[in-house]
Amino acid sequence: MTSNRGETSLNMEASANGERRPLLAVDIIIRRTDGAIVLVKRKNPPFKDFYAIPGGFVEYGETVEAAAIREAREETGLDVRILRLVGVYSDPERDPRGHVISVVYLAEEIGGTLRPGADAEEVDAFKKIPEELAFDHQKILEGALQP
Numbered sequence: 001m002t003s004n005r006g007e008t009s010l011n012m013e014a015s016a017n018g019e020r021r022p023l024l025a026v027d028i029i030i031r032r033t034d035g036a037i038v039l040v041k042r043k044n045p046p047f048k049d050f051y052a053i054p055g056g057f058v059e060y061g062e063t064v065e066a067a068a069i070r071e072a073r074e075e076t077g078l079d080v081r082i083l084r085l086v087g088v089y090s091d092p093e094r095d096p097r098g099h100v101i102s103v104v105y106l107a108e109e110i111g112g113t114l115r116p117g118a119d120a121e122e123v124d125a126f127k128k129i130p131e132e133l134a135f136d137h138q139k140i141l142e143g144a145l146q147p
Contacts (some may be wrong), residue, residue, distance in 0.1 A: 011055065022092070022099035026068040027055030027137070029106045029144050030080055036125035037141070038114070039133070040075050043121045046096045053141070054123075064103045067147030072107065076123050077115035080107035086144040094136045104140055 015066040039051040054075040060065040065082055072080045086104040094100065116123040129141055 008100065009125075020099075022090075022101050024058045024064070024072065025055055025100050025102040026058060026064050026071055027053040027102050027104045027140065028068040028072045028080065028082075029053055029086060029104065029141065030072055030078060030085075030109055031106065032109045032125050034125075034127075036127045037129060037145070038076050038078065038109075038123065038125050039130070040116065040123045041121040042134055043119050048131065049121065050134040051124075051126075051130050051137075052134035053104070053137045065105070068105045068107070069104075073121055075117040077112045077117070078109050079111035081110050082107045086140065089136060089140060091136065097102065106144055 032038060038054060040054050041051050042048055054072055056067070056071040056075070058064055062070070068082060069080060072078055083106045086106050088101065088103050090101045092099045094102070113125055114125065129138075133141070134139070
């Protein structure tokens with residue numbers, strides 16, 4: 001399946017009876033010591049060249065918390081400590097490639113060096129969040145960062 005942006009669909013897991021199942025992802029909102037929020041600029045579709053919350057897919061046998069910490073390190077170079085669960089985002093239309101459910105955490109930076117991962121064009125920390133973000137990340141950040 002190809003979306004209106006030209007991206008191909010994700011390889012959705014099939015159950016024993018052949019039904020498609022959603023994929024599980026994590027996103028991690030990283031707050032730096034100065035309060036800035038870390039975002040990655042996507043190198044690949046969908047949303048190529050848009051900023052996004054760091055994240056990715058949970059690997060088989062991995063907890064969502066471990067996946068969030070791993071994705072933070074891979075995508076940003078930072079070591080993080082999870083502070084709290086922000087929420088679960090499950091709208092079947094949130095990712096143009098297919099049905100992806102994302103578990104979102106808020107975390108604080110505890111080490112590492114800010115640098116982009118292999119699938120990021122760049123990584124930066126923002127005190128003022130860009131107006132247009134990938135996927136539903138604007139909505140996620142608005143909910144997570146309210147006092």
